[in-house]
Amino acid sequence: MRKYVEFARVQMQVHAAYSAWFWANTFSILLRMLVIYFFWKAVYSSRTEIEGLPFEGMITYIIIAMFLQMFVSGVGQELAHTIKDGNVAIELMRPYNLITRLVAMDLGDKVIHFVRGALPLSILAFIFMDITLPTSWQSGLLFFISAFMGIWIGTFFDLLIAILAFWTINLWGLQVMKEAVISFFSGALVPLILFPEWFQTISLFLPFQAMVYVPVAIYTGILSGTEAWLALGSQVFWAVSLFVLLRVLWSIAIKKVTIFGG
Amino acid sequence: MIVVKNLEKHYKIAKRDPGLRGAIKSLFHRKFETKKAVKKINMHINAGEMVGYIGANGAGKSTTIKMLTGILTPTSGEVKVNGIIPYENRQQNASHIGAVFGQRTQLFWDIPVRESYELLKHIYEIPQAQYEETLKEFVDVLHLEPLLGIPVRQLSLGQKMRCELAAAFLHRPKVVYLDEPTIGLDVAVKVRIRAFIKQMNARYGTTVLLTTHDMQDIEEICQRIIIIDDGSVIYDGSIQDIKSQFGDKRVIHFELEDAADSFVLPEEIRALTEVLPTSDEDPHLVSLSFSNKHISGAEVIHTMMNHYSVADLTIADAKIETIVEEIYGRGMKKEVQHEEIR
Amino acid sequence: MLSRYIKLYYLFCKQNLKVMLEYRMDFLLGVLSVMLQQFAGIFFVKIVFDHIHALNGWTFYEILFIYGIAATGRSIHHIFFDNLWTLGWQYIRPGKFDRLLIRPINPLFHFIADRLQQDGFGQLFIGIIVIGTAMPHLSISWGVLEFFILVVMIIASGFIFVAINLFFATLSFWMVDSLPIVWTIFNLSDFARYPLTIYHKGIRHFLTWIVPYGFTAFYPAAYFIEGSGFERLALLTPVVAIVSCIFAYWFWNRGLKAFTSTGS
Numbered sequence: 127m128r129k130y131v132e133f134a135r136v137q138m139q140v141h142a143a144y145s146a147w148f149w150a151n152t153f154s155i156l157l158r159m160l161v162i163y164f165f166w167k168a169v170y171s172s173r174t175e176i177e178g179l180p181f182e183g184m185i186t187y188i189i190i191a192m193f194l195q196m197f198v199s200g201v202g203q204e205l206a207h208t209i210k211d212g213n214v215a216i217e218l219m220r221p222y223n224l225i226t227r228l229v230a231m232d233l234g235d236k237v238i239h240f241v242r243g244a245l246p247l248s249i250l251a252f253i254f255m256d257i258t259l260p261t262s263w264q265s266g267l268l269f270f271i272s273a274f275m276g277i278w279i280g281t282f283f284d285l286l287i288a289i290l291a292f293w294t295i296n297l298w299g300l301q302v303m304k305e306a307v308i309s310f311f312s313g314a315l316v317p318l319i320l321f322p323e324w325f326q327t328i329s330l331f332l333p334f335q336a337m338v339y340v341p342v343a344i345y346t347g348i349l350s351g352t353e354a355w356l357a358l359g360s361q362v363f364w365a366v367s368l369f370v371l372l373r374v375l376w377s378i379a380i381k382k383v384t385i386f387g388g
Numbered sequence: 389m390i391v392v393k394n395l396e397k398h399y400k401i402a403k404r405d406p407g408l409r410g411a412i413k414s415l416f417h418r419k420f421e422t423k424k425a426v427k428k429i430n431m432h433i434n435a436g437e438m439v440g441y442i443g444a445n446g447a448g449k450s451t452t453i454k455m456l457t458g459i460l461t462p463t464s465g466e467v468k469v470n471g472i473i474p475y476e477n478r479q480q481n482a483s484h485i486g487a488v489f490g491q492r493t494q495l496f497w498d499i500p501v502r503e504s505y506e507l508l509k510h511i512y513e514i515p516q517a518q519y520e521e522t523l524k525e526f527v528d529v530l531h532l533e534p535l536l537g538i539p540v541r542q543l544s545l546g547q548k549m550r551c552e553l554a555a556a557f558l559h560r561p562k563v564v565y566l567d568e569p570t571i572g573l574d575v576a577v578k579v580r581i582r583a584f585i586k587q588m589n590a591r592y593g594t595t596v597l598l599t600t601h602d603m604q605d606i607e608e609i610c611q612r613i614i615i616i617d618d619g620s621v622i623y624d625g626s627i628q629d630i631k632s633q634f635g636d637k638r639v640i641h642f643e644l645e646d647a648a649d650s651f652v653l654p655e656e657i658r659a660l661t662e663v664l665p666t667s668d669e670d671p672h673l674v675s676l677s678f679s680n681k682h683i684s685g686a687e688v689i690h691t692m693m694n695h696y697s698v699a700d701l702t703i704a705d706a707k708i709e710t711i712v713e714e715i716y717g718r719g720m721k722k723e724v725q726h727e728e729i730r
Numbered sequence: 731m732l733s734r735y736i737k738l739y740y741l742f743c744k745q746n747l748k749v750m751l752e753y754r755m756d757f758l759l760g761v762l763s764v765m766l767q768q769f770a771g772i773f774f775v776k777i778v779f780d781h782i783h784a785l786n787g788w789t790f791y792e793i794l795f796i797y798g799i800a801a802t803g804r805s806i807h808h809i810f811f812d813n814l815w816t817l818g819w820q821y822i823r824p825g826k827f828d829r830l831l832i833r834p835i836n837p838l839f840h841f842i843a844d845r846l847q848q849d850g851f852g853q854l855f856i857g858i859i860v861i862g863t864a865m866p867h868l869s870i871s872w873g874v875l876e877f878f879i880l881v882v883m884i885i886a887s888g889f890i891f892v893a894i895n896l897f898f899a900t901l902s903f904w905m906v907d908s909l910p911i912v913w914t915i916f917n918l919s920d921f922a923r924y925p926l927t928i929y930h931k932g933i934r935h936f937l938t939w940i941v942p943y944g945f946t947a948f949y950p951a952a953y954f955i956e957g958s959g960f961e962r963l964a965l966l967t968p969v970v971a972i973v974s975c976i977f978a979y980w981f982w983n984r985g986l987k988a989f990t991s992t993g994s
Contacts, residue, residue, distance in 0.1 A: 150910030154917045168786040168928035177780045303763035306770045315774045459831045461991045483834035498749045
């Protein structure tokens with residue numbers, strides 16, 4: 127356990143060393159927030175609500191979803207590169223579990239990202255962008271649990287995709303494709319209730335809405351009461367199944383390395 | 389062919405205090421430190437000469453080469469290669485030179501070697517007939533035939549270097565700069581590469597400037613060496629000269645039973661021998677240098693055996709390697725003293 | 731001189747294409763992924779317009795048209811000039827840039843020609859489809875002249891993308907790798923997907939006169955949209971493209987000079 131904590135800590139330091147990227151990121155997020163704000167302001171210029179959501183509710187949803195989406199991807203890229211350049215064989219000889227190590231590093235990354243990036247920026251958004259607090263303290267608490275689950279699901283999904291690197295070459299393409307699918311189905315761009323009926327039905331059976339839509343919908347009160355608990359239940363289901371699927375695929379992939387030499 | 393007069397290159401290095409405060413402070417007013425990488429160098433190399441350009445790491449070798457190729461603009465002084473000032477007419481200069489820079493490939497990474505050569509043919513505007521003739525010759529001498537269809541990224545180091553050399557000579561350049569062309573290669577490949585360079589020189593009168601740490605390269609290829617240390621030329625002359633000048637120099641490496649840090653030169657030989665600095669890797673190693681005009685090797689060994697228990701010893705003879713080691717050794721010692729003063 | 735460079739570019743392209751075909755799966759994956767990415771953006775606009783009729787007076791097809799021009803212009807940059815992203819970390823830092831300097835051809839040309847980015851074709855494809863979809867719904871009649879102007883506008887848009895990236899990539903000559911800056915500035919182009927009229931005046935001026943991303947999509951599109959009020963400004967697009975390219979190239983040469991005098 128101790129060594130994984132150490133990995134997380136080191137990762138935080140690594141992150142702190144890249145200050146240029148930190149500022150680039152911060153600035154880019156600010157820009158995105160500006161675009162979002164003006165876009166939705168224009169959308170609401172001739173109406174007061176869409177599907178029951180007033181401007182404040184919509185902008186709150188979009189901004190929180192944007193922040194949450196930044197945390198649902200993980201260290202898949204590192205894993206994919208480790209696989210691609212053949213270092214995975216060396217990593218497998220080391221006295222730790224590679225996946226656990228990567229998740230620990232990812233955790234370190236996310237903590238520092240949250241403290242240095244998302245937290246100050248979201249406070250800024252609260253002050254300047256008409257963002258509202260959760261409807262009740264219960265939904266606030268539920269949001270935190272649900273967001274944690276969402277991040278968990280996203281992290282494992284990311285690693286799952288990365289393992290595909292054993293069979294494909296274009297990592298960048300895979301990454302872009304994953305991002306596109308997630309922003310499609312997770313509700314990161316717009317609340318899923320705005321989508322056509324058939325689309326909502328499809329996404330109900332996919333793990334993506336559990337990453338972003340569920341937590342943010344709980345936050346903004348789109349989902350509440352029994353609905354919220356049901357959604358949370360589906361998150362638990364996805365978290366467990368993805369975890370199991372990841373372990374299975376990983377052991378298959380490792381077998382490929384150890385038997386066929388990668 | 390290459391004329392260099394009073395060539396200097398200074399780098400400005402921004403000095404920064406450590407930490408965040410240093411970073412902020414440096415935003416407002418920066419302190420610069422000037423580092424003189426090359427100091428008033430002069431050299432004159434004739435067409436068709438093959439010259440070894442040697443020096444320790446950081447002595448200013450690659451800075452000089454960069455100025456000769458036009459990649460770097462000198463601070464002051466004059467450079468002319470084939471009558472052209474390289475840093476002013478870089479592209480014009482480029483069509484008359486070839487280069488191999490150690491491990492960095494000049495070829496195109498993803499495409500087969502033959503295609504790389506095709507592209508180079510167009511880049512350097514080599515006439516088709518000449519291209520075919522040259523390529524055929526190179527393929528024979530360097531045994532490239534089986535490599536031509538393979539992308540560069542899949543070649544081994546030795547294979548890559550052979551292809552690399554062919555690329556550098558493909559357009560029959562007047563001058564070729566070779567930076568560590570044999571580093572990390574096995575003996576057989578080294579021999580082939582040296583033969584190739586010599587053959588190119590004999591056939592086309594190509595001027596070659598070779599930097600290397602491999603003294604075997606120098607002894608087999610070059611008639612002349614230029615030694616640079618701490619930015620200045622400290623020797624320029626034929627290999628024969630340096631041998632006769634330093635030919636009486638001998639170095640003996642002693643492997644002591646005890647750690648060498650308590651080692652003191654025995655009184656009897658103190659005036660006539662000198663301790664060379666050695667690397668930290670072997671704490672038992674002591675290297676002594678002396679002139680066999682003044683004291684014989686046997687005498688040195690005898691004295692050492694009397695005072696210390698010697699586990700093993702090696703006598704290095706008067707090869708150019710020993711001499712250069714000796715010259716470098718002096719430079720290094722200067723540095724060590726410098727460090728202590730600071 | 732020019733014909734020699736055209737010939738050389740053709741040869742570079744041929745080699746790059748060969749490499750691409752060697753990894754056919756990759757090619758398809760790359761193209762598909764970029765198409766999917768673009769599609770996500772269009773789908774977003776579609777969803778929003780399912781609930782509203784107009785965005786600040788702009789109809790769905792007008793927005794789509796702006797989007798299409800942005801995508802097509804960007805694809806020119808993506809396919810042919812993608813190497814600009816790599817100046818710092820793939821050329822200057824590992825010392826590979828020196829290789830370009832000892833060749834008897836223009837180093838910028840060599841640097842650009844070194845790579846052809848397959849994934850950009852996906853963007854080009856989507857862009858053309860989107861433009862094609864939106865075109866009949868605009869209240870303008872399409873003749874040969876209009877088509878010609880459209881093509882000119884798209885090419886100009888592409889070159890504005892190139893000029894902006896070239897300018898900020900050039901900073902790498904002083905600071906080794908300016909990628910974070912290039913990336914941040916590139917993100918500004920997100921603004922250009924929507925009509926600039928929805929933004930605050932300050933942002934609009936910034937994107938028109940300082941970092942001219944407005945000319946990569948909104949202004950050129952506005953030329954074809956009746957009553958947009960920007961038809962005149964739109965005609966400046968090719969001029970802006972030429973001026974920014976010249977300026978960026980001048981800056982590149984300054985950077986190159988600084989690089990050859992410090993060699994860092």
